Amino acid sequence: MNTRTYLDNAATTPLDPEVFAAMLPYFQRKHGNASSLHEEGRQARKAVEDARRLIAEALSWDPEGIVFTSGATEADNLAIFGLARSRPDRRHIICSAIEHHAILHPCDWLEQQGYRITRIPVDTTGRVNPQSIADAIDDQTLLVSIMAGNNELGILEPIREIGELCRARSVLFHTDAVQAFGRVDLPTESTDLISLSAHKLHGPKGVGALAARPGMRLVPLVHGGGHERGVRSGTENVHGIVGFASACRLMVERRETLVERLSGFRKQLIDGVLRIPGTRLNGDRSGSLPHIANFSFAAIEGESLVMKLDERGIAASTGSACSSPNLEPSHVLQAIGVPIEMAHGSLRLSMGQQTTQADIDTLLRTLPGVVEDLRSISPFKLGDS
Amino acid sequence: MNTRTYLDNAATTPLDPEVFAAMLPYFQRKHGNASSLHEEGRQARKAVEDARRLIAEALSWDPEGIVFTSGATEADNLAIFGLARSRPDRRHIICSAIEHHAILHPCDWLEQQGYRITRIPVDTTGRVNPQSIADAIDDQTLLVSIMAGNNELGILEPIREIGELCRARSVLFHTDAVQAFGRVDLPTESTDLISLSAHKLHGPKGVGALAARPGMRLVPLVHGGGHERGVRSGTENVHGIVGFASACRLMVERRETLVERLSGFRKQLIDGVLRIPGTRLNGDRSGSLPHIANFSFAAIEGESLVMKLDERGIAASTGSACSSPNLEPSHVLQAIGVPIEMAHGSLRLSMGQQTTQADIDTLLRTLPGVVEDLRSISPFKLGDS
Numbered sequence: 028m029n030t031r032t033y034l035d036n037a038a039t040t041p042l043d044p045e046v047f048a049a050m051l052p053y054f055q056r057k058h059g060n061a062s063s064l065h066e067e068g069r070q071a072r073k074a075v076e077d078a079r080r081l082i083a084e085a086l087s088w089d090p091e092g093i094v095f096t097s098g099a100t101e102a103d104n105l106a107i108f109g110l111a112r113s114r115p116d117r118r119h120i121i122c123s124a125i126e127h128h129a130i131l132h133p134c135d136w137l138e139q140q141g142y143r144i145t146r147i148p149v150d151t152t153g154r155v156n157p158q159s160i161a162d163a164i165d166d167q168t169l170l171v172s173i174m175a176g177n178n179e180l181g182i183l184e185p186i187r188e189i190g191e192l193c194r195a196r197s198v199l200f201h202t203d204a205v206q207a208f209g210r211v212d213l214p215t216e217s218t219d220l221i222s223l224s225a226h227k228l229h230g231p232k233g234v235g236a237l238a239a240r241p242g243m244r245l246v247p248l249v250h251g252g253g254h255e256r257g258v259r260s261g262t263e264n265v266h267g268i269v270g271f272a273s274a275c276r277l278m279v280e281r282r283e284t285l286v287e288r289l290s291g292f293r294k295q296l297i298d299g300v301l302r303i304p305g306t307r308l309n310g311d312r313s314g315s316l317p318h319i320a321n322f323s324f325a326a327i328e329g330e331s332l333v334m335k336l337d338e339r340g341i342a343a344s345t346g347s348a349c350s351s352p353n354l355e356p357s358h359v360l361q362a363i364g365v366p367i368e369m370a371h372g373s374l375r376l377s378m379g380q381q382t383t384q385a386d387i388d389t390l391l392r393t394l395p396g397v398v399e400d401l402r403s404i405s406p407f408k409l410g411d412s
Numbered sequence: 413m414n415t416r417t418y419l420d421n422a423a424t425t426p427l428d429p430e431v432f433a434a435m436l437p438y439f440q441r442k443h444g445n446a447s448s449l450h451e452e453g454r455q456a457r458k459a460v461e462d463a464r465r466l467i468a469e470a471l472s473w474d475p476e477g478i479v480f481t482s483g484a485t486e487a488d489n490l491a492i493f494g495l496a497r498s499r500p501d502r503r504h505i506i507c508s509a510i511e512h513h514a515i516l517h518p519c520d521w522l523e524q525q526g527y528r529i530t531r532i533p534v535d536t537t538g539r540v541n542p543q544s545i546a547d548a549i550d551d552q553t554l555l556v557s558i559m560a561g562n563n564e565l566g567i568l569e570p571i572r573e574i575g576e577l578c579r580a581r582s583v584l585f586h587t588d589a590v591q592a593f594g595r596v597d598l599p600t601e602s603t604d605l606i607s608l609s610a611h612k613l614h615g616p617k618g619v620g621a622l623a624a625r626p627g628m629r630l631v632p633l634v635h636g637g638g639h640e641r642g643v644r645s646g647t648e649n650v651h652g653i654v655g656f657a658s659a660c661r662l663m664v665e666r667r668e669t670l671v672e673r674l675s676g677f678r679k680q681l682i683d684g685v686l687r688i689p690g691t692r693l694n695g696d697r698s699g700s701l702p703h704i705a706n707f708s709f710a711a712i713e714g715e716s717l718v719m720k721l722d723e724r725g726i727a728a729s730t731g732s733a734c735s736s737p738n739l740e741p742s743h744v745l746q747a748i749g750v751p752i753e754m755a756h757g758s759l760r761l762s763m764g765q766q767t768t769q770a771d772i773d774t775l776l777r778t779l780p781g782v783v784e785d786l787r788s789i790s791p792f793k794l795g796d797s
Contacts, residue, residue, distance in 0.1 A: 033452065039445035039647060047439050054432050054616070060424035064718050065727040067418065097482035097618065100636040100646035129636035129645065136635055226647060231439070233482065233618045233649030248633050250521055251485040251514035260514065261485035262424060262611060264618030267652075333449050342450040 032341045032386045036227075036379035037178055037206060037319050042270070043229040043380070049273035050231065053266035061263045062252065071265045078272030082223075082236060085275040086208070087215045091241040094255045095234065095268055099205045099224035101248065102237035103129035103172075105259070106201045106220045109237075109245030110170055111137055117169035119143040123155045123184070124362040127203055129222075130172050131358070143167070152311040153182035153363050157189050161196070170199045175207035179346045179359040179375055180310035181293075181319030183211060190217030199243075205235075209278030210286060210316055219243065223275075225267065229380060230274030234267035281380065289317040289378050292387050296320050296376055299391040303398050309365060309373065318379065321346075323365055324372040324398055326407035332374055335397045341390055344375050368407065417726045417771045421612075422563055422591060422704050422762035427655070428614040434658035435616065438651035446648045447637065456650045463657030467608075467621060470660040471593070472600045476626040479640045480619065480653055484590045484609035486633065487622035488514035488557075490644070491586045491605045494622075494630030495555055496522055502554035504528045508540045508569070509747040512588055514607075515557050516743070528552070537696040538567035538748050542574050546581070555584045560592035564731045564744040564760055565695035566678075566704030568596060575602030584628075590620075594663030595671060595701055604628065608660075610652065614765060615659030619652035666765065674702040674763050677772050681705045681761055684776040688783050694750060694758065703764065706731075708750055709757040709783055711792040717759055720782045726775055729760050753792065 033041070053074065059067030061075045075095075083090035096102045107120070107130065120137065122130055124146045134144045145163045147155050155173055164171070171193050176183050186202050193200035194217055201220035204213055205227050213221065220239050226232040239245060239258075251260030278285075297308055297320055305325035324332065329345035336343050346357040356370035365373070376390065418426070438459065444452030446460045460480075468475035481487045492505070492515065505522065507515055509531045519529045530548045532540050540558055549556070556578050561568050571587050578585035579602055586605035589598055590612050600606065605624050611617040624630060624643075636645030663670075682693055682705055690710035709717065714730035721728050731742040741755035750758070761775065 031451070035445070035448055035450065035452070038448050038453070039443065041443040042439050054427050054435075058424065058426040059727075060420070063420055063423050063727070063729060064715065065420065065722040065729075066416070067420070067727050068423070097486070097649070098646045101482070101634050104634045104636070127636070128638070129634075132635035132645070224647075231651065232647055233652045249486050249489045249514075250517035251489070251512070253513070260517070261483045262609075262617055264482070266616065267618045330449065337450040342444075342448070342452050344448060344450075 030340060032389045034376045034378060034382070034386065034390060035342045035344050036382070037375060037377035038344055039226050039232065040229045040379045041381055042231060043274060043277060045277060046230055046270045046273045050266045050270040053269050061265055062254070071263070074265055074269050075263050078268045081272040082275050085279045086213070086221065086238055088238045089241045091256075092239045092243070094237045094239060094258045095263065096237055096259055097233055097264070098226070098235040099203065099222045100129040102222035102235050103127065103203055104133050105237050105245060105248055106172065106222060107133040107137070107170070108248060109258070110199065111142070112246035113244040114169055117167055119145070119165060119167040120169055121145045121147060121160060121163050121171045123147045123149060123173050125149055125153055125177055125180070125359045126172065126174055127178060127205070130174070130203060149362050151363050153177055153180045153309075153359070154314075155184050155189070157185050157192055160189055161192050164193075164196050164198055168198045170201055172201040172203070174203040175213060176204070176211065176316040177310070177359065178206050178319070179357060180321050180363070181206075181316040182310045183207070183314050183316060187214035187217060190214055206316055206319065209275065209282060210318065225271035225274055228274040228278050231267050231270040234264050234271045236271070285380055286317045289382065292378055292382060292384070293317055293320050295387050296390070300394065303395050307365075307369065309360060309363060319375065319377045321373060321375045323360070323369040324374065325369055326405045327372040327398060327401040329371055329373045331401055332372065332397065335401060336393065339393050339397065341393060345373050346375055415725060417774045419761045419763060419767070419771065419775060420727045420729050421764035421767070422760060423729055424611050424617065425614045425764045426766055427616060428659060428662060428765070430662060431615055431655045431658045435651045435655040438654055446650055447639070456648070459650055459654050460648050463653045466657040467660050470664045471598070471606065471623055473623045474626045476641075477624045477628070479622045479624060479643045480648065481622055481644055482618055482649070483611070483620040484588065484607045485514040487607035487620050488512065488588055489518050490622050490630060490633055491557065491607060492518040492522070492555070493633060494643070495584065496527070497631035498629040499554055502552055504530070504550060504552040505554055506530045506532060506545060506548050506556045508532045508534060508558050510534050510538055510562055510565075510744045511557065511559055512563060512590070515559070515588060534747050536748050538562055538565045538694075538744070539699075540569050540574070542570050542577055545574055546577050549578075549581050549583055553583045555586055557586040557588070559588040560598060561589075561596065561701040562695070562744065563591050563704070564742060565706050565748070566701040567695045568592070568699050568701060572599035572602060575599055591701055591704065594660065594667060595703065610656035610659055613659040613663050616652050616655040619649050619656045621656070670765055671702045674767065677763055677767060677769070678702055678705050680772050681775070685779065688780050692750075692754065694745060694748060704760065704762045706758060706760045708745070708754040709759065710754055711790045712757045712783060712786040714756055714758045716786055717757065717782065720786060721778065724778050724782065726778060730758050731760055
C-alpha cells in the first residue's frame, strides 16, 4: 500500500495523523453527548464550540453562522432548500453549468416544483462570466450559487466579483468552497453562504459545514432536537467536528508552503502530460486551484486509463468520484466544449499535502506508456477526433 | 474521569474499544472514497457493502434496503419526509404522543403544510393501545410511526401488533428502534421502515441507518452524487459505517448476557430508588428496555438533581439529552400524566455494557442524600404535590 501513488485527493484526502490525534480522546474517555448537562456533556459541548470558533476564525466568519452538517453535499442542499423553503416568494435560482451535483440536483428538484433555474454557461476554460450572472438576475432571484474552485478542472471562478454584484442587487450569494477553502483566499465578506467538507482537507469523512450569515433564516432539512440553533438536528458528531476544526487549522497554517509546492508540481504535471501526443489540458494553466489538473486524451477511454494506472500503483480518476459509477461523460467537460470522444478520455490528477516529487515522477514516467498501450488496442485512431 | 459513574447511556454510549479497533484502518491507510474506481476506492466500497450486509443480517433485513445516514434523526426525517414527498396523495400520518422529536417535529412541519397528524395518547405507563391506532387509520393514512422502546421511559411498545394491523390495512409502519435494537427482539417481518443509530450501541457518533423495504420509493432529503441508490447523496462516512456494523455485531453477540445483567441492575435501581420517600417510577417494572429507568421526585427540580449527582461523580439526565437545553417538562412525562411539579423532578438512569455493580451501588448510596439535601432547600414541601 505504502508504495502506491495517490493522486485522487479531490475525491478524498488521507486523514492527517495530527488531525487523528486531535480526534482520539473523543473516541475514548471524552465520549459525552454535547447536549447533556453533566461533565461528559459539557466537555463535548466545549469541544464542539471550540471547533466552531476555530473554523469561523479560519474563514473570517461569525461562529454563530457555522452550522455543522454531515458533509458538503448536505451543506449545499441546506443552502438551496433551506433558503428556498424560507423565502417561497422568490422562485428563481442561478447557478453555473459546472456546479457539483449537490447543487445541480437540488436545483433540478426545485425546477420540477415550478422554480426557474438559470444555469450559466462557462467559457472553454470553465470560467463563468460575471456579466452573464448580472444579466440573469431579476426581481424573483433568490440565490446565486457559484463554486469557488471547480472539483474536476481546478478552475477558479470570479466569486469576488460575483459576490459583489449579487450584494449590489440584493441577491444572496452561495459558494461551494469544498476544494478552494484552505488553498486560496475566499472573499468571505461578499459571500452569504459557504459549503465546506472536512475530508477534502485531510480531515475525517462524515462532517462538513454550511457557513451562513448569522440570523439568516434557513428551513432545516432535518428537524428534531433543535441542535445547531434549530437549523440541523441530530446528536453532534463530536469527534468528526473536532477533526474538521483541526484539519482547517492545519490547512491555514500550512497553506503558503503547501500551495507553493503543489503549484510547482501542477506545472510539472501539465508540462509533462502535454508532451504526450493527442492530449489537452482541461481548465487553464493559471487561475486554478494548485492541486487539481485535468487532461483529455484522444482515442482512449478514461475508465481504462484509470484502471491501467491503478494496476501500476497510481490512484487517479476520470472526474468527480461522486459520479464515477455513471459512464456518461462529465457534465463539466461537456460544458467547456470538450469533444465528446475526448471527454470520454479524461484524467483528473489531484494532489494532497502528502504528495511528493517521487509521486509526480512516477506518474510522468508511467502515463506515456499506459496511454500508448491503450491507444494500440483502441478502435479509434489518434487524429480521428 | 475513570472513577466516574456514567448512567446516561440513553444519551450516548462510550465507544467500544473493539469497534474502535475495527474503524482504525479506515483512519489510516484505508482512506479511499467508496465511489472511486481504483484500489483505495474499491477497498472503501467493500467496507461499506460488508457493513451493510452485517447490519442487514443483525436486523434480518435485505441489505438493499439499508440506507446509511448521519444518524437516527436524519433516518427518522427521511422516513417521514421521504415517504410524504413520494406519496403526496396520502396526507395523514399517525404517531404516538411520546415519539422522539425527530418524528414529532417533521410531523409538526407537515401539519403546517396541511397534513393531518394524529398523535395517539399513551396510558400511564407510556404504552400505546393498538386499538387506538386501528381506529385512527383511514383511507388517507400514509404511515404509522411508533417507536419500539421509549428513550425516556424505557417502555416497550406493542409494535408487533401495531405492525400487523398496519399491514392488514395496507398502511406503512415505521419504528424508531434506536434504543430497542440489540436489546430486544424486533418484529422486522411486520415493519416497513426502521431507524437505527450507531452511537446508542457503543458505536461512533455521526452515523445511523434507515432500513426500508427494498424498492420502496423515498424522495431524498439530500440530493447529489446519487450515493445509497440515490436515496442519500454524500461521500460515505466509511469509518463511521464500519464502526456502526461492528457495534451491531457485538450487540447481537453479547445481547443475551448483557440483557440479563442490565435487567438485574434495573431491578436493583427501581427497588433502591423507590425506597426514597416521595418517589415514583415513570414507565413500568416489566415490558421495558433493560437499560433505562425513569423516576420522579416530589419537591425537587431535575436539573438540580443532575447537577448535584454530577458533582458527586455520577452522570445522569432528566430525560432526553436532545432537549436538555430546554427547561420545559418533557412531553413524554406530560403524556403519561406525571403531575407537572413532579415532571420537573425527573431522573433518567440508563446503563451500558460497561456498567458495573459498583456503578449501581454508587448511585444507590449517593442518591438518597442528594435528594434529601435538595429537598431541605426546596421552596416546596414534600407532600405538596
